[in-house]
Amino acid sequence: MNDIWWQTKGKGNCHLVLLHGWGLNAEVWHCISEELSSHFTLHLIDLPGFGRSQGFGALSLDAMAEIVLRQAPERAVWLGWSLGGLVASQIALTHPQRVQALVTVASSPCFSAHGEWPGIKPDVLAGFQRQLREDFQRTVERFLALQTLGTETARQDARTLKAVVLAQPMPAADVLDGGLEILKTVDLREPLAALSLPFLRIYGRLDGLVPRNVAALLDEAWPQSDSLVFPKAAHAPFISHPAEFCLALREFSSPFL
Secondary structure (H helix, E strand, C coil): CCCCCEEEECCCCCEEEEECCCCCCHHHHHHHHHHHHCCCEEEEECCCCCCCCCCCCCCCHHHHHHHHHHCCCCCEEEEEECHHHHHHHHHHHHCHHHEEEEEEECCCCCCECECCECCECHHHHHHHHHHHHHCHHHHHHHHHHHCCCCCCCHHHHHHHHHHHHHHCCCCCHHHHHHHHHHHHHCCCHHHHHCCCCCEEEEEECCCCCCCCHHHHHHHHHCCCCEEEEECCCCCCHHHHCHHHHHHHHHHHHHHHC
């Protein structure tokens, strides 16, 4: 049974687990990890199959969540970005006793557009899956570029994301394909409506992958949760606005610190 790469730093009373997004690894948190580790005991991980967590194939969301949970602290605040937001949400749904609070960042309970629900058109995600098989490197780079479009620091933020990918082993094509399949098919809108844990959703108004009206729709559907929209951020608000992001996270987590 393979273990995933896991690093713990800081000595805060509250454990904070950070879950990265598709195609990336824990180095994506580099710009905020020092600041956060002065307040939390920080858990940085590479999701199974990504970065240094090699030896995994394509996984379902449930399987990915169970593998992550095996090495996790008994109780923690769980923060997931993008695909990581789905993993953190799944853990909150299946093991709520292990989750003090849930934070999702630039994430959606349903990434695919359905009827009136805003999201990524399923044929766009299917196109990425097809292109992965044809031009692996270029497809990953295109997906990363989409994440920073529109921000004042877009070019610099895209370089940061690309450096994170290149700094560690690239995920295998089947792992990336499995991650896209999760984004294409998973829908947690209904189960998360019943979640009673403290729950914060953070968005970037300029996000090209999670439309900004998702925030308003979920404010109505999930009145028990809170939302925060960064007006000048896109899909990676913790990279474009690190100080404001860390402050918002500390304020939300203050009951546990």
